Amino acid sequence: MRENQRHTSRVSVLGLGRMGAPIARTLLAQGHHVTVWNRTPERAEPLVRDGARVAGTVAEAVSDGELVLVTLLDHEAARDTLARAGERLRDRVVVNLTTSTPQQARELAGQVAGHGAQYLDGAMLGLPETVGTTEAFFLYSGDAEAFARHHAVLELLAPAHHLGTDPGLAEFEDLALLGGGYATLAGFVHSAALLASVGRRASEFVPLLSRWLTGLLAFLPELAREIDAGAYADGASTVAMNRTAVAGLVEVSRAQGVPPGPHAALLDLLTRREAEGHGGDSFASVVEPLRRPGPPVG
Ligand SMILES: NC(=O)c1ccc[n+]([C@@H]2O[C@H](COP(=O)([O-])OP(=O)(O)OC[C@H]3O[C@@H](n4cnc5c(N)ncnc54)[C@H](OP(=O)(O)O)[C@@H]3O)[C@@H](O)[C@H]2O)c1
Structure with a gap:
């Protein structure tokens, strides 16, 4: 990050699973104000020791952050969790890193826009241990102004690429990358069986x-x-x-x-x-x- 971009952001992280926890930890390590929420509250305890504030409800968490990162299991969890924030979403930037389909990403963009929030969809290409390193890369699509405004923070999680304003684009690209990888793996296991x-x-x-x-x-x-x-x-x-x-x-x-x-x-x-x-x-x-x-x- 360039010196003149260094500033402290207020970031809320919804979901502290395998990906959400290292995301929150990376932001805390860089001195950002991080509020966390998790369905099972006990999972937030290690992050409190790292300096996170724990929100008791989704609405409280969303109120705390100008930037709201959502890292939940699936689309339904992300949709229903954000629905609980309601009007607290106003003027927030929601970055949904939950794996979804392109259509689900577009629907969620519409849902949060209805509450006055900007939306970015994200696809995380990396493993939990690569969060905060250049081994991972994250793809984004959706609101270009929101991406530009929060680019420096997003770049801390992994090299960040914005693909376009259609919220579904990051998910399409994610699927295409997975497709190339799976085809290689399918070829590999076939070759292994043939050689066996x-x-x-x-x-x-x-x-x-x-x-x-x-x-x-x-x-x-x-x-x-x-x-x-x-x-x-x-x-x-x-x-x-x-x-x-x-x-x-x-x-x-x-x-x-x-x-x-x-x-x-x-x-x-x-x-x-x-x-x-x-x-x-x-x-x-x-x-x-x-x-x-x-x-x-x-
Ligand atoms: N792990 C990876 O290597 C990886 C890599 C790239 C992308 N991803 C994607 O990242 C997302 C998160 O994956 P993860 O590995 O972090 O998953 P995970 O470890 O299984 O964590 C899932 C998170 O979602 C929460 N959750 C599940 N159902 C919920 C519901 N109905 N309402 C509210 N919260 C709910 C869990 O809360 P509780 O603690 O209460 O269960 C937990 O915080 C997924 O979409 C996944 O596809 C994962």
Whole structure:
């Protein structure tokens, strides 16, 4: 934080679970006035020792903070908890860090705006132990002025990125990031099962997979440029070549008694693109049928 931005904020933290507690602790360590509320009040006790004030009710907590951080289990908990603050929300900035769907984020934005508060939706990409470090990053969307005003405080929790004024955007981006990660994990467990079928241990395989994935990461910007331009003619790695490779992976998996899982869906896409005359296009062109869904290729 730059020296001229240093000032003390009044922050209320609703929810002191695995993420909420380190969030409150990080803000206390930086000298901010922190009021905490938790459904189970005993969970606030360690934070009192760190200097937090405990509010007996949600309304009291919201009254204390210009910035209200909500870190609850799910959308329903966040919605119902904020509903209990009612008119005390007026002139507050509510930052909802609870994992939600984009539509739930938009609904909550409307709910708090109805009480005169500004709304930011947040998605926390990180684990509890990475809160307050640059290992995590948090995504935000919603009121841009509120984000600018509280940017310095939000940046203490994790590098903070504002994606746009639609409150649902942070949740979309969160889902897309999770999707990329889960697809990698699904591929990893499939590979581990395939190698186990020939007596190889997953831990022996990880160093080579790491090298391979590092190369793939370097390839992503090129694929992204092709997808954004919708132009696939100059790709280094074609649909036809990849269809052959993935077909082999599916065939060998089945022969080894390992369900081909995530790769069967990719093979469908590649087969469809080739059948439609795009075998010479770049791999990235398999995004096209996803953008314009049609019947599966049989
Ligand atoms: N943990 C992670 O690694 C991680 C990472 C990124 C994002 N997230 C997201 O962060 C959010 C919080 O996760 P967490 O790991 O901190 O969860 P957690 O440890 O299970 O804590 C849940 C919190 O929500 C409160 N709560 C649950 N139901 C409630 C209700 N009906 N009314 C009021 N309060 C309620 C709990 O209060 P009590 O103490 O009374 O039970 C507790 O404060 C979730 O949306 C999660 O998806 C978590």
